[in-house]
Amino acid sequence: MRSDVWLQTYELCRHFRRGPHVVRAVDGVDLSVRRGEFLGIVGASGSGKSTLLGMMAGLDTPTSGRIEVDGGILNSLSSRELAAYRAARVGMVFQSFNLISHRTALKNVELALYFDSTPRQDRCRMAEEILERLGLADRLDHLPSDLSGGELQRVAIARALVKKPEILFADEPTGNLDHENTRQIAELLTDLNRKGLTVVMVTHDLALANKYAHRSVQMDYGRLADHASTGEDSR
Ligand SMILES: Nc1ncnc2c1ncn2[C@@H]1O[C@H](COP(=O)(O)OP(=O)(O)OP(=O)(O)O)[C@@H](O)[C@H]1O
Ligand SMILES: [Mg+2]
Helix, strand or coil, X not given: CHHHEEEEEEEEEXXXXXXXXXXXXXXXXXXXEECCCEEEXXXXXXXXXXXXXXXXXXXXXXXXXXXXXXXXXXXXXCHHHHHHHHHXXXXXXXXXXXXXXXXXXXXXXXXXXXXXXXXXXXXXXXXXXXXHHCCCHHXXXXXXXXXXXXXXXXXXXXXHHCCCCCEEEEECCCCCCCXXXXXXXXXXXXXXXXXXXEEEEEECCHHHHHHHCCEEEEEECCEEEEEEEECCCCC
């Protein structure tokens, strides 16, 4: 049903010109993201996963095609409106955490609130609250260099969540983690999803997607492969 869909792409393309060649990174993708689901996007390196995710998160604009969010057309927004979409509605996490190395865990999260209208006295409290919720109460004043990989990713997730986004886009969130931390981060995403957050996770790890996502789609040379699998019904 239409109202179940949070985001829908239509014939979405992102082509890059490289000298005389055109790289069709994303090439005609029709994909829906349903409200409240945990969607996996899997595929080989170079298949276009990050490019697709970046467009849905409003970090990049399509060459052609359309992205609708709640019925509004994302790619007709001005760059200012797109920035507002990213700031208010979307959280992002990456494989490499992307934390500021000379700032504490608390400050890294707090900085996410710096450019919106959150009053100064609320920023610290909100950052503390979310870090505590993610099990990092005793790591608030640690620098990134003094945190484990799993803790770094939890700080990055806290930073993405502190603004209470509707959706979390995670690009290989466990790509730099060992087996145990991968499990913990995947379970954290599952828990957040159960509490209402829509989650889209890109991973090259089919087993991980099959275990944790409700549904997975596969990218193949910029296109969606025909089959989709669910956590219970993997191929
Ligand atoms: N800014 C760019 N300029 C030119 N080509 C690009 C650019 N970004 C991506 N590409 C190309 O588009 C294709 C898809 O890249 P993308 O990063 O989306 O793949 P991916 O599935 O995320 O791969 P990985 O699993 O290695 O992260 C690749 O061939 C890549 O080289
Ligand atoms: Mg990628």
